[in-house]
Amino acid sequence: MRAVIPYKKAGAKSRLSPVLSLEEREEFVELMLNQVIDSLRNAEIEKIDVLSPSVYGLEDMTKARVLLDEDDLNEALNRYLAGSKEPVLIVMADLPLLSPAHIKGICSTEKDVCIVPGKGGGTNALFIKNPSRYRVKYYGSSFLTHCSIATDTGQDFEIYDSFLAGTDIDEPEDLVELLIHGNGSAKEYINRKFRLEVSRGRVGLVPL
Amino acid sequence: MRAVIPYKKAGAKSRLSPVLSLEEREEFVELMLNQVIDSLRNAEIEKIDVLSPSVYGLEDMTKARVLLDEDDLNEALNRYLAGSKEPVLIVMADLPLLSPAHIKGICSTEKDVCIVPGKGGGTNALFIKNPSRYRVKYYGSSFLTHCSIATDTGQDFEIYDSFLAGTDIDEPEDLVELLIHGNGSAKEYINRKFRLEVSRGRVGLVPL
Numbered sequence: 001m002r003a004v005i006p007y008k009k010a011g012a013k014s015r016l017s018p019v020l021s022l023e024e025r026e027e028f029v030e031l032m033l034n035q036v037i038d039s040l041r042n043a044e045i046e047k048i049d050v051l052s053p054s055v056y057g058l059e060d061m062t063k064a065r066v067l068l069d070e071d072d073l074n075e076a077l078n079r080y081l082a083g084s085k086e087p088v089l090i091v092m093a094d095l096p097l098l099s100p101a102h103i104k105g106i107c108s109t110e111k112d113v114c115i116v117p118g119k120g121g122g123t124n125a126l127f128i129k130n131p132s133r134y135r136v137k138y139y140g141s142s143f144l145t146h147c148s149i150a151t152d153t154g155q156d157f158e159i160y161d162s163f164l165a166g167t168d169i170d171e172p173e174d175l176v177e178l179l180i181h182g183n184g185s186a187k188e189y190i191n192r193k194f195r196l197e198v199s200r201g202r203v204g205l206v207p208l
Numbered sequence: 209m210r211a212v213i214p215y216k217k218a219g220a221k222s223r224l225s226p227v228l229s230l231e232e233r234e235e236f237v238e239l240m241l242n243q244v245i246d247s248l249r250n251a252e253i254e255k256i257d258v259l260s261p262s263v264y265g266l267e268d269m270t271k272a273r274v275l276l277d278e279d280d281l282n283e284a285l286n287r288y289l290a291g292s293k294e295p296v297l298i299v300m301a302d303l304p305l306l307s308p309a310h311i312k313g314i315c316s317t318e319k320d321v322c323i324v325p326g327k328g329g330g331t332n333a334l335f336i337k338n339p340s341r342y343r344v345k346y347y348g349s350s351f352l353t354h355c356s357i358a359t360d361t362g363q364d365f366e367i368y369d370s371f372l373a374g375t376d377i378d379e380p381e382d383l384v385e386l387l388i389h390g391n392g393s394a395k396e397y398i399n400r401k402f403r404l405e406v407s408r409g410r411v412g413l414v415p416l
Contacts, residue, residue, distance in 0.1 A: 117371055120381065121388050121404070121411035140406035144388060163325055163374035173328065180329050180352060196329070198348035203329035 001087040001107065002047035003040050004080055005064070006073055007033055009057030013094070019172045019194070019205065030057055031186040032169065033093045037063045038184075040091070043103035050093075051076055073138055081131040088131040092124050096178055096186040097164040105160065112155035117143045118168040125165065130155070176203050209295040209315065210255035211248050212288055213272070214281055215241055217265030221302070227380045227402070227413065238265055239394040240377065241301045245271045246392075248299070251311035258301075259284055281346055289339040296339040300332050304386055304394040305372040313368065320363035325351045326376040333373065338363070384411050 011022065012029040020028060033050070040048050041063065048064040053076070058066045069076035081088060089107055091098070106114050106127050113134065118124035121141035128134045133153055137145045150157040167177045175190050180203070194205040219230065220237040228236060241258070248256050249271065256272040261284070266274045277284035289296060297315055299306070314322050314335050321342065326332035329349035336342045341361055345353045358365040375385045383398050388411070405414040 117389065120384055121406075141388065141404060141411045161370050161372050163369050163371050165369075166371035166374075176328055180349065181325070196349060198329075203349045 001045065001089065002049065002084065003045050003089040003091055004049045004051050004067075004077070005033065005036055005040075005091055005093050006077060007050050007052045007058070007093045008054070009052075010054060013170065015170050016172060016175075019175070019207070024193075026057065028186065028189055029093065031189050032096045034063070035096045035184050035186050036091060036093055036098060039098050039100050039103060040089075043100035043107075045089070045103065045107075049080075051080060074136055077138070078135045081128065081134060081136070084131040086131075087127065087129045090126045090128070090136065092118070092168055094169045095124055095165065095167070096169065096184065097167050097181055098125070099164065102160075102162055102165045105162075106165070109158045109160075111158040113146075113150045113157040114160050115143065115146050115150070115157055116160040116162065116165050118166055119170075119174070122168060124168050125160070172205055175205055179205075209253065209297065210257065210292065211253050211297040211299055212257045212259050212275075212285070213241065213244055213248075213299055213301050214285060215258050215260045215266070215301045216262070217260075218262060221378065223378050224380060224383075227383070227415070232401075234265065236394065236397055237301065239397050240304045242271070243304045243392050243394050244299060244301055244306060247306050247308050247311060248297075251308035251315075253297070253311065253315075257288075259288060282344055285346070286343045289336065289342060289344070292339040294339075295335065295337045298334045298336070298344065300326070300376055302377045303332055303373065303375070304377065304392065305375050305389055306333070307372065310368075310370055310373045313370075314373070317366045317368075319366040321354075321358045321365040322368050323351065323354050323358070323365055324368045324370065324373050326374055327378075327382075330376060332376050333368070380413055383413055387413075 009026050009029055013025045016025050049067050050064045051067045053070045112129050114127040116125035121143050123142040123146050178187050178190055179196055194207055196203050197206040217234050221233045224233050257275050258272045259275045261278045314333055320337050322335040324333035329351050331350040331354050386395050386398055387404055402413040402415055404411050
C-alpha cells in the first residue's frame with residue numbers, strides 16, 4: 001500500500017486568518033504536514049507521497065516523495081488513484097491528532113473502503129483497497145459523497161469513528177482541540193502563541 | 209452499575225437560540241434525552257436515573273427514575289456519586305449520536321475511569337468504577353480536569369476516542385453533525401426544520 005497527502009502551503013488555511021498571519025499559517029501547515037508524515041512512518045507505511053500543485057515549501061522534503069500536479073485537488077487525486085495498483089490511503093495534511101495507532105486501525109479494515117469523517121461533513125482520511133475502482137470528490141459534504149461513491153461502485157465501507165482523527169484543523173476553535181488533545185511541534189507552535197480560556201461552556205483561545 | 213443523565217429542560221440549549229426558539233429547544237432536548245435513554249437501555253443498562261433540578265418535562269418519564277436535586281450540576285452529581293455503591297456512568301443528555309455499542313465500549317474499560325471527550329474541552333461521558341473515590345467538575349475544560357482528578361486520586365483512566373460520542377449538540381454547527389451522522393427522532397426533528405448547504409469548506413444549515 002501507499003499513502004498520499006494532498007498539500008498546498010501557499011496561502012494555506014485562510015479560515016485561520018482571524019488568529020494567524022499568512023506567514024504563521026504557512027509555518028503551521030508545514031509543521032502539521034511533517035507530523036502527519038511522521039505518524040505514517042511510525043505506522044510503518046514506507047511509500048508516502050505528498051501531492052501538491054507547487055513545490056513551494058517542499059524543496060527540502062526528504063521524508064516523502066513529492067508529486068506535483070497543478071490540477072484541482074479532485075482531478076489530481078483521481079489521476080493518482082487511476083494509476084495506483086495497490087491500496088491507497090489518502091490522508092489530509094491538517095490532522096496533527098492522527099496517531100500511528102489510528103492509521104493502523106484505518107488500514108486494517110476488512111471492508112473495501114474505510115472513511116474517516118471530519119467535522120462539518122468532511123473526509124479526513126480515506127483508505128481504498130482498489131483505487132482504480134474508486135474516485136474521490138472532496139469539498140462540501142464529502143463524507144456522505146464518499147459513502148455513496150463506495151456504495152454506487154459496489155464496494156462496502158467502514159466508518160472509522162475517532163474524535164482525534166476526526167479533528168481537522170481549519171478554524172480557530174480547532175486550535176483549542178490541538179492544545180487540549182495534541183502533542184508535538186504543531187501543538188507547541190500554537191501553545192507559544194495562545195492560551196486556553198474558559199468561557200460559556202466551551203474553551204476558547206486567548207493570544208499570549 | 210447504573211447510569212445517570214443530568215437534565216434540565218427549562219430554557220435549555222441557549223446557544224441554539226440563533227436557530228431554534230425556546231419552545232423548539234425544549235422539545236428538542238426532550239427528544240435527545242429520550243434517545244440517550246433508549247441507547248442505554250439497548251446497551252442493557254437497567255438502572256437509569258435522570259438527575260434534574262426540576263420535574264419540568266419529566267412528569268411522564270417512565271423509562272428512567274427521576275431524581276430531583278435543585279443544587280448546581282457538580283454538587284448534585286457529586287452527592288449522587290458519594291452515595292453510589294456500584295460503578296456509575298454519567299452521560300450527558302445531548303448526545304444523540306451515542307450508540308449502544310459506544311456505551312458498551314465505554315463501560316467495558318479495563319481502567320478505573322473512562323472519559324469521553326466532547327468538543328471544546330468538555331466531557332460527554334464518564335464511567336467511574338469507584339464513584340465514592342471520584343468527584344466531577346463540569347464546565348470549562350472539564351476533560352482535562354477529569355483526567356487530573358483521576359490521576360490525583362490514584363485512579364488510572366482510558367480516553368474513549370469517538371467522533372460520534374464526542375459530538376455534543378450545543379451550537380448550530382453541531383446540528384450539521386446530527387443531520388449527517390444521526391438517526392432517530394432528534395435527527396428527524398432537525399431534518400424537518402433545516403437542510404444542509406455547502407459553503408466554504410464545511411457544511412452549514414439553511415432553514416426550510
